[in-house]
Amino acid sequence: MCGRRAFFKRPDRTQGSRSVCLIGSSPPGPRVVHLGKYYPPSAGGIETHTQALARAQSELGADVRVVVVNHSPAPGHDAVFEAFRRTPDSVDSDGPVRVYRVGRWANIAKLDVTPSLPKLLRRVLRDPPDVWHMHAPNVTMMLAVLGCPRIRPLVITHHSDIVRQRVLRHAVRPLELAVYGRAAKLLSDSPPYVGGSDLLTRFRDKVDSLPLGIDLEPFRRPSAAATAYADRLRTRYPGPIWASVGRLIYYKALPVAFRALRDVPGTLLIGGTGPMGQPWREAAAQAGVADRVVWLDRISAEELVGLYHAATALWFPSNARSEGFGLVQVEAMAAGCPVINTAIPHSGVSWVCRDGVAGLTVPVDDPAAFAAAANRLLTERGLRDRLSAGARREAAERFDHRVMAGRSLDIYRDVLADRGKGS
Numbered sequence: 001m002c003g004r005r006a007f008f009k010r011p012d013r014t015q016g017s018r019s020v021c022l023i024g025s026s027p028p029g030p031r032v033v034h035l036g037k038y039y040p041p042s043a044g045g046i047e048t049h050t051q052a053l054a055r056a057q058s059e060l061g062a063d064v065r066v067v068v069v070n071h072s073p074a075p076g077h078d079a080v081f082e083a084f085r086r087t088p089d090s091v092d093s094d095g096p097v098r099v100y101r102v103g104r105w106a107n108i109a110k111l112d113v114t115p116s117l118p119k120l121l122r123r124v125l126r127d128p129p130d131v132w133h134m135h136a137p138n139v140t141m142m143l144a145v146l147g148c149p150r151i152r153p154l155v156i157t158h159h160s161d162i163v164r165q166r167v168l169r170h171a172v173r174p175l176e177l178a179v180y181g182r183a184a185k186l187l188s189d190s191p192p193y194v195g196g197s198d199l200l201t202r203f204r205d206k207v208d209s210l211p212l213g214i215d216l217e218p219f220r221r222p223s224a225a226a227t228a229y230a231d232r233l234r235t236r237y238p239g240p241i242w243a244s245v246g247r248l249i250y251y252k253a254l255p256v257a258f259r260a261l262r263d264v265p266g267t268l269l270i271g272g273t274g275p276m277g278q279p280w281r282e283a284a285a286q287a288g289v290a291d292r293v294v295w296l297d298r299i300s301a302e303e304l305v306g307l308y309h310a311a312t313a314l315w316f317p318s319n320a321r322s323e324g325f326g327l328v329q330v331e332a333m334a335a336g337c338p339v340i341n342t343a344i345p346h347s348g349v350s351w352v353c354r355d356g357v358a359g360l361t362v363p364v365d366d367p368a369a370f371a372a373a374a375n376r377l378l379t380e381r382g383l384r385d386r387l388s389a390g391a392r393r394e395a396a397e398r399f400d401h402r403v404m405a406g407r408s409l410d411i412y413r414d415v416l417a418d419r420g421k422g423s
Helices: 045-059 117-125 139-146 166-182 198-202 224-236 254-261 277-286 301-310 327-334 367-379 383-398 401-422
Strands: 031-035 063-069 090-094 097-102 106-108 111-113 131-136 154-158 185-188 207-209 241-245 267-271 293-297 313-315 339-342 359-362
Touching (some): 031 139, 045 063, 045 097, 045 131, 063 117, 111 139, 131 401, 154 166, 154 401, 185 401, 224 301, 241 301, 241 327, 254 267, 254 277, 301 327, 313 327, 313 367, 327 339, 367 383
Parallel strands (some): 031 063, 063 097, 131 154, 154 185, 241 267, 267 293, 339 359
Antiparallel strands (some): 090 097, 106 111
């Protein structure tokens, strides 16, 4: 223990994950605690965003900690979708970011049962941060916030409404109203999403936009290992190669891609795991394309980059507002890989990758239109190259993680200034 700032020990950047205590000094930026769902190596858009934002904020001088649920009972084992798999408490460092992973006993209807979470939050509250930033939907952390009135000022990034699970949506709504009502600021991933969200429109005067961003460099300048992996994919599988990346969950709508593939040459490579893995293998067989679909399952960061560079396009047929942004689109764009996406009403998907600029947008649940877009990339002279260049440009101008982090810190400063005036 080293005094008041024990929880906010700043990791020594010259000594790996060791920490030093800055006695008598203040951090150069705000102290922030992110309340997330899970954290990489757990895969997923919210997880990737939480990491990218935490790292970038730290690079800009903030003292950043992350509190999440531990997704893994053992190294290399992702138990997110295993309802009764227990996980332990753990603490680790992601560069300068300290990550506190609370163990869970079970996951029931999107709620992680985490007996040690209140104790950890009480530890944080001994010397509270300047700002708490919660990433939602997140029933576990909303309950924790509601049980800790001292968690304030609170900023919430609203990544998605609860769309499909009607019973859960109605059960959670009173909790959302209570927690969102307490928040100082609500952030939407994209401007289009707000108009279709009843929850956000209830608090319209608190809503701002913070588009997601990533570290573009690994995608723009692939490593030797990523380039070698891309070469292996091109050699091994009949082209053109089409890529699909993400958790295998209902709103990704991969059966649409399978039906489109019947009218498109090449091989669809799918990177990701999830509860729809087996049903969708059966759907590929029913569509008659199982021999042209390759399930890569869990892939490394370098393999992910290699996949984008090997692909003619990223196929992104999501069909529900649960897909509020589609961060993998930004990854593909940074790699110069155009995206074929869908026009989901009141979602940010087609706002992220704009039709005719960085990709092609087609109607939702329309395999024929999806196939036609893919074939345009193969037959329309210069189209793929033009969209590839546009994708790189758009990623750099709109979705760099440093731009995102700088804007988030500006939002925090406004929140703290308003809080100061109120007090």
